[in-house]
Amino acid sequence: MTPEVFLPGQTVVRREIMRGEPWIAIPQVCVQDDGDLLVTYTPGGTPLAYPATGTFPVGEHPWKTAGSRKWRGHGRLELHWTGVEHSLFLFWDGPERAFQGWYFNLEDAPRRTPMGFDTLDHELDVWWAADAETYEFKDVVEFEETGPARYPxxxxxxxxxxxxxxGLLDAGKIWWDKSWADWTPDSSWEPRDVPADWESVAFEAR
Incomplete structure (x- = not known):
């Protein structure tokens, strides 16, 4: 049975499903979950898991082809809303763990599974750096090049x-709690392992 909510500290596996196949899995830590807003954290050093087999109609995940096997840096905080086709990523940098900004990651709305949730990154993003007056779109060219095959x-x-x-940002709308910029992870949270059966857990393809 798919859980209604995850508990703080519980492992939550973020899995991306590309064209009907698992593409990547990232084991994260649940920060909070009220059934609508799911907040997860990826500690530095978290292993990135890729499927052993598949037809890969658009190729294997680019992080795999680039040789990425672990998450680097201070870690990433993610805010996911039920039914919303983007999430919000937060990043920090340097020895002082300085907040870098708000990264609106366009992706499938989260589809919950017994081990976490499924989604698919849409390549196109909106980035608002902490020291910038306004936002900018990212990966526009990449989206136009890869989109026809990835998201037909x-x-x-x-x-x-x-x-x-x-449009919301231009209108001054804030739909998230900006105090997340000051958030710090529990010092006991270590990188999690991906369940051995992560590829076989049932999923809904889009």
Whole structure:
């Protein structure tokens, strides 16, 4: 049975499903979950898991081809809302753990599984650096190049979500708690392992 909510400190596996196949899995830590907002954290050193086999109609995950096997740096905080086609990533940098900014990651709305949730990164992003007056779109060219194969028939909707985010920001709307910028992880949270059966857990393909 899929859990209604995850408990703080529990392992939550973020899995991306590409064209009907598992593409990557990242074991994260639940920070909080009220059934609507799911907040997860990826500690530095977290292993990145890739499927052993598959047809890979658009190729294997680019992080795998680049040789990435672990998450680097201070870690990443993610805010996921039920039914919302983007999440919000927070990053920190340097020995003083300075907040870097807000990263609106366009992706499938989270689909919960017994071990975590499934999604798919949409390549297109909106980045608002902590020291910047406004935001900028990221990976626009990459999205236009890879989108027809990765998200057939969905590109207009993905562009519309990017425009919706930009419109909200232009209007001064804040739909997240900005105090997350000051958040620090529990010192006892170590990188988690991916369940051995992560590829075989049932999923809903889009």
């Amino acid at each position: 028939g969905r590109m207009p909707q993905i562009r519309a979500e990017g425009a919706r985010i930009a």
